[in-house]
Amino acid sequence: MPAISFQSVSKAYPSPRGPQGSTFQALDHVSLDIEEGEFFGLLGPNGAGKTTMISILAGLTRASSGRVTVLGSDVQTDYADARRKLGVVPQELVFDPFFNVREMLRIQSGYFGVKNNDAWVDELLGGLGLTDKANANMRQLSGGMKRRVLVAQALVHKPPVIVLDEPTAGVDVELRQTLWQFVANLNKQGSTVLLTTHYLEEAEALCGRIAMLKTGRIVALDKTSDLLKAASSNVLRFKTGDALPIELAARARITGRIVQLPAHNALEIEQYLAAVRQAGVTVEDVEIRKADLEDVFLDVMGNTEEVGA
Ligand SMILES: Nc1ncnc2c1ncn2[C@@H]1O[C@H](COP(=O)(O)OP(=O)(O)O)[C@@H](O)[C@H]1O
Numbered sequence: 001m002p003a004i005s006f007q008s009v010s011k012a013y014p015s016p017r018g019p020q021g022s023t024f025q026a027l028d029h030v031s032l033d034i035e036e037g038e039f040f041g042l043l044g045p046n047g048a049g050k051t052t053m054i055s056i057l058a059g060l061t062r063a064s065s066g067r068v069t070v071l072g073s074d075v076q077t078d079y080a081d082a083r084r085k086l087g088v089v090p091q092e093l094v095f096d097p098f099f100n101v102r103e104m105l106r107i108q109s110g111y112f113g114v115k116n117n118d119a120w121v122d123e124l125l126g127g128l129g130l131t132d133k134a135n136a137n138m139r140q141l142s143g144g145m146k147r148r149v150l151v152a153q154a155l156v157h158k159p160p161v162i163v164l165d166e167p168t169a170g171v172d173v174e175l176r177q178t179l180w181q182f183v184a185n186l187n188k189q190g191s192t193v194l195l196t197t198h199y200l201e202e203a204e205a206l207c208g209r210i211a212m213l214k215t216g217r218i219v220a221l222d223k224t225s226d227l228l229k230a231a232s233s234n235v236l237r238f239k240t241g242d243a244l245p246i247e248l249a250a251r252a253r254i255t256g257r258i259v260q261l262p263a264h265n266a267l268e269i270e271q272y273l274a275a276v277r278q279a280g281v282t283v284e285d286v287e288i289r290k291a292d293l294e295d296v297f298l299d300v301m302g303n304t305e306e307v308g309a
């Protein structure tokens, strides 16, 4: 039984522009099974539909069509069971400013009917570096600390399936490391993890499998290692202050003075360098590196072909 199953899920929102009654298709027949024990990454640019998928999974939004289950429980017809099996860390920071951290976690435990879990709450506080904030009011905490409380809150009922929606957006390096250590450990002990993130190096390091979402459709779905293998194997990187010849500029990723060109083989690299020389472009700091997940991502997102729709 999959931990999470999306079966041909579509979601139409009322269109903010356009004529009365028109809709906007945020998800278009998304099918995806995540197996128990996976550390799964859901990637995609802003507006791709990641949060919509998670909202449907958490029962906060209804799918327009299709079906979603959590360990066999349907998120609509079996809402309470499905919800109990899930720990969701939302993208937006929402909390009640009047309670302290420990009270928040007690209330959340009560919501799931969990009693006598003080030992687990202490473990959560410790693992997330919150022990000395246990009695602090939510409104006194920094953004990063609030984020930690949200994570603790999601895990207070020991859910077997953990969902994190951009948990590290705008948080410092220290919290990212604390968080990943903690979540990776839960995954080792058997929890299934579904993660959305903008930090592709995090996804590359943590996720065994990855789906890439673009305008509501899955455009890539594979083991992380296979996604990396299938990509252009190398990237030629150099710095220049000059304008590139058009055919190179069209293929390059340019960030300020840094130019990066995906290459499939040594010949392609030679051709790039020859073209640069011929155009009289001065280059510095030339290097060739292996393609990483960001290269794969940009490749996939620039390409309109779809798989597994
Ligand atoms: N409540 C809503 N009403 C109308 N449109 C929405 C709503 N929520 C999200 N959308 C739209 O659906 C698309 C997907 O949004 P979202 O799921 O938040 O994407 P992501 O999390 O990948 O950035 C976006 O175009 C967004 O503007």
Ligand SMILES: [Mg+2]
Pocket: 050, 051, 052, 091, 165, 166
């Ligand atoms: Mg989102």
